Amino acid sequence: MTLSDSYARCEAYEVFNGTGRGGALILCEHASHRIPHRYGDLGLAEADRQSHAAWDPGALALAKALSDALESPLIASRISRLVYDCNRPPEAASAMPAKSELIEVPGNVDLTDEQRAERTHTVYQPFITAVGRMIEARRAEGLPTALITIHSFTPVYYGTPRAVEIGILHDSDSRLADAMLAQAPALSQRRVERNEPYGPADGVTHSLRIHGLENGLANVMIEVRNDLLRTAQEEAQMADELLTLLRPALAALQTEGGPSA
Template structure:
């Protein structure tokens, strides 16, 4: 059986927990022999995983001395950032591509994938959160510069939040720091544009932030980076290392904790 998750830096202490729900395009052998029936080009793009997000999450975790949990299965196998009752939990069509191995997946296959992949991932994330006093969850994702048939997306980074916007609002203020804005403009070739609940709106009931932070009152934020900016490991490390001090300062503002700002 495929391990459903991987934790980097499990022994790291402190309040931060970094998650990467859509870390990989891996299809375990137990799912249609390890092949969803999609061409390699589709498995390399955003419909299968969040391109570049895991590298950013690991760099961020290293800089914050925080554990990083990433999924070990493609979002097309079953989406760990969806609640168990969400109709998009097991996608049959995504951004213009039909997923052949999911077309006829019924209730029994859905239940099997939940048990093998979705639930073990969430159990591991819950353990990481429970091991800390006042844990802070940072979910790292990426988004495509353009969906099929849609206009280009201008944001280099989006910060998503739902009922609890404390950390997200403080982080957005930090992202407007002149040095960070100038760096983003340099690496992207355009002035910094921050998406407040863009390119998506908030969170869905039962998603990872809802399940592991909102329901317990834990501080949280979800960071989305445009995937053309984090396509290679050097860029992933750069974004993670640049974001870490901004997150520390944002947490210090929310908690009035000078240690968090250090």
């Protein structure tokens, strides 16, 4: 991959603003609820195929807004996380879950090694290869890069309401998360929390590890409660709020020597 293509698309992923030279690379691993025809409907009802179990509602629109504002590339998955969750390694049961919260996924029960390998090869591998190539291309051009992954989460989980509105998640490298949380008082109207509603122990930092930590890039995973992303207006408002945290955080990292090692 080079920085010559502003937009690229294949079955597994799409790249927006690929020529962006801003200081970030944005990922959206759960951008789509699309299930390729070869997998049928996974035995799911239509409502379940459209639900938060299948994707992160509002996350792609939010990621696109941040990509435009930060003039930075975005790589988004084009396949439902119920086929393969690109934020999970192939060996994880949750990469191809037989159950997601309260939703059973019949098409993922008792998958053979060959079936798992096919999904890994056609969904996961193209996505992570595209990310790796983008990181290499930006490094070759001397562009500083912080990794930002964008997600949304359901306001009620296993029947329990969640109070957190914006989660700032990190693994062992907390540089970008710390810098964002330092700006959180500017969003006094929002409940912003560290490593909520998930954290590293929940297995949600795979992308941060393989693309951020292994490449020495400052990194953060942003989770937004999806009832705050129901309309285009709400998505735009949330993008502005996140930029209130991100812009000074990225600037602080640059001042300290850059977001990449």
